[in-house]
Amino acid sequence: MSNTVNKNIVLCGVGGQGTVLASKLIAAAAMEKGLRVMSAETIGMAQRGGNVFSNLRIGDSMHAPLLQSGQADVILGFEPGETVRMLHYLKPGGTVITNCRPVKPTTATLTGSSYDGTEMIAYLRENLAPEKLLVVDGQAAIDELGSPRILNMVLLGAAIRTGEIGLTEDDIKKAMDRLIKPAFMEMNLKAFGFYRA
Amino acid sequence: MHTEFLMGNAAIARGAIAAGVNLVAGYPGTPSTEALETVAKYRTQDTYVEWSVNEKSAMEVAAGAAYSGARALVTMKQVGLNVASDPLMSLEYVGVKGGMVILVADDPGPISSQTEQDTRHYSYFSKLPCFDPSSVQEAYEMIQEAFEFSEKYGTPVFFRPTTRICHAYASIEVKDEDEYLHHQADGFKKDTSRWVIFPRLSYDNHKKIEARNVELSGVFSEYSRNAVIAEKGIYAKEDQPVKKGIAAGGISLALTLDNLSEAADAPRILKVATPHPFPEQLAVRFLEGLDEVLVIEELDPVIEKELVYIAGKYHLNVTVKGKLTGDTETAGENSPNLVAGYLDSFLGRTPAGKADLPAPPPIPVRPPVLCAGCPHRASFYAVKTAMKGKKTIFCGDIGCYTLGNAMPLDMVDTCLCMGAGINIAQGVFRTEPDTSAFAFVGDSTFFASAITGIVNAVYNQAEMTVIILDNSTTAMTGHQPHPGTGRTMMGEVVSKVSIEAILKGIGLEFVETVNPLELDKAVDAVKRASEQKGVKAIIFKSPCIAIVKPDKALTIDQDKCIGCKRCIKEIGCPGIVINDGKVCIDPGLCTGCGLCAQLCPVKAIGAMGGDGK
Secondary structure (H helix, E strand, O other): OOOOOEEEEEEEOOOOOHHHHHHHHHHHHHHHOOOOEEEEEEOHHHOOOOEEEEEEEEEEOOOOOOOOOOOEEEEEEEEEEEHHHHHHEEEEEEEOOOOOOOOOHHHHHOOOOOOOOHHHHHHHHHHHHHEEEEEOOHHHHHHHHHHHHHHHHHHHHHHHHOOOOOHHHHHHHHHHHHHEEEEEEEEHHHHHHHOOO | EEEEEEEEEHHHHHHHHHHEEEEEEEEOOOOOOHHHHHHHHHOOOOOOEEEOOOOOHHHHHHHHHHOOOOOOEEEEEEEHHHHHHHHHHHHHHHHOOOOEEEEEEEEOOOOOOOOOHHHHHHHHOOOOOOEOOOOHHHHHHHHHHHHHHHHHHOOOOOEEOOOHHOOOOEEEEEOOHHHHHOOOOOOOOOOOHHOOOOOOHHHHHHHHHHHHHHHHHHHHHOOOOEEOOOOOOOOOOOOOOOOOOEEEEEHHHHHHHHHHOOOOOEEEEEEOOOOOOOHHHHHHHHOOOOOOEEEEEEOHHHHHHHHHHHHHHHHOOEEEEOOOOOOOOOOOOOOOOHHHHHHHHOOOOOOOOOOOOOOOOOOOOOOOOOOOOHHHHHHHHHHHHHOOOEEEEEEEEOOOOHHHHHHOOOOOEEEOOOOOHHHHHHHHHHHHHOOOOEEEEOOOHHHHHHHHHHHHHHHHHOOOEEEEOOOOOOOOOOOOOOOOEOOOOOOOOOOOOOOHHHHHHHHOEEEEOOOOOOHHHHHHHHHHHHHHHOOOEEEEEEOOOOOOOOOOOOEOOOOOOOOOHHHHHHHHHOEEEEEEEEEOOOOOOOOOOHEEEEEEOOOOOOOOOOOOO
16 A cells, blocks of 8 residues: 555553553554554553553554554563563564553462562563563662653653664653643653663 | 544544534444544544443434434444344334444454354344445445445444454544535434324335345345456466365455465455345355355355355356365454464365474563552452352452452352343352342443333342442543543533432332442441442442543551462552562552552551662
């Protein structure tokens, strides 16, 4: 249909981490460049502390917003366990950007599980080429910037700078101008620029 | 025209506005809710919008508007249609004057529903036409066409998207405001031979409806949204006879198209956008010359049965495969992976190799839970504490509070459908009179369908306690207003309908309103209620944490904490975590509700202004 390169992106995490806004910013930036975008997101009951994901597709030759296993160019994971849960979506040679800090589910607290995310990061390091894996310490950014609500911008900034999403920092910043309230812009811009590999 | 990035439900709403919709009524229900909310946000001066008290009310309000020549849209999820089925089944015989579209969102999976019912069957049952969009763009355009068909044929029509259309986003082409159609209602014209349903009218109209549906089958065979895509086979080479076909509708069609590439044996494709009346002549054109057809659809085998019927009727020697033949799954949604597998085996393709990853370490499960600080947790805990050691049944209902079933609360013994808990509790009481029967119902569900059940209990002298979980909103579906909130979707501030006054009006003598976050008082109220005869009610009133500003997060004094973990084991709040072996409160989640502080045996939890470490 067209020779526009398709980009398939999976964003995943836990309800409340801000995956939806990150997904919307990528979509808005891509549309601004005249590209077609489709996405599918977790909505409803699962958002209450459940695992959430977003499939995002950019390009012309697509009909459905959902991805098959092995189709994602990029996985942007907000939580290490959730990144591993979605790893089957990654295509051979695809890139993973992930937060290393866990969100411990209530069930883990009740059962005394020892889950702390490090086993997930170790698994990712064992199974991905070093240049295809970017591990970001989201908590370090939260501590330094003093807000728990900016994790999405920290990870989005890190992901954009890998070049794998096919959009520039300026593309995203323009979208932020339109989608983020002016009062929150300064904090979000700081977070967006926070992580430099 | 311009491009916008819209959710499917928003596209449907914007399409309805572009079609000049005059009245929109509905009841919230995932995955349909955002359609009405978007209408409320973008409506023109021509549009009235309301959250009705339930789906039956919404259907009847919309019918009245359509009788008066208005274009009306009614919105609900699939199980909501069960509530509205009484007016639906009669409305079919009466018909409408203004266009009336019944938006019913189906939920294959099911992802957020009690059932996997298929509204296409309601469409057959009620004899109403059904439109089934396969993309967000098509949903936007098709709902405008649905209004045209409805008005032209004087009948309500179904518009049935599924979750993956409702909740998908896409950049789509939408009309500018100056391209909108403005529809003027010409008012209700008295005519008892038209608007009053009688057996004779139903008989006459039944005949007309059957004839109309035969006509519509022909009309739909020419309707551009039904189509044989690539009669000679999509991606097929010249001169190659096409022997295989795939029939699909909705998201299953989109998934199918995404999964076909330039294979040698590329199939012919039938796109079904109106499963009822089925486009029969188009289907005959599709089937002719084919040896085998695979039907890819969700929920019930509707398209499949139609094709089997048509093949028989026209003596076509073709094998139709799908759910009935065990070639596709009978339950659940069609994922891209499933569809790929279906196509691999039907087309004889080699499945794409899977990445050979070793098994990952155990990934924690994350079942949905009541939010940190949710007042429902306190209400359930109060009843649990008060009734400890007694023979009880706790009948739950539909809403966030269904999550009270999770451990450690474990306070939902039954859940069936909206309002059912009140009546189920009565049935259990009749069978086991020594059981203390409790029914929990939320405030929105109370108005929607609990009142008649309470009247039934009072009239028939049942013994039970009704617990109304009043969080001043319809929380589960995203905080819609209801009669008790004093706000309407038109933005008016109106007098609140009082739950307490309704209960007293029904004749309940024990009606107490208590803040569930005051644990001792809440437990005391439950004990007193349970000791009284007859039907009693406690209204646990405390707002949903998502609609009010949280209090300051609490902290745990680590010098006092003895590590007994009572706070964790008793209430299961996600705001309480264990870090390095110590019980801590997550300041990002804690709303300062104070429930945990009230049950700490050493009073180690409080507002101390520390950082909780």
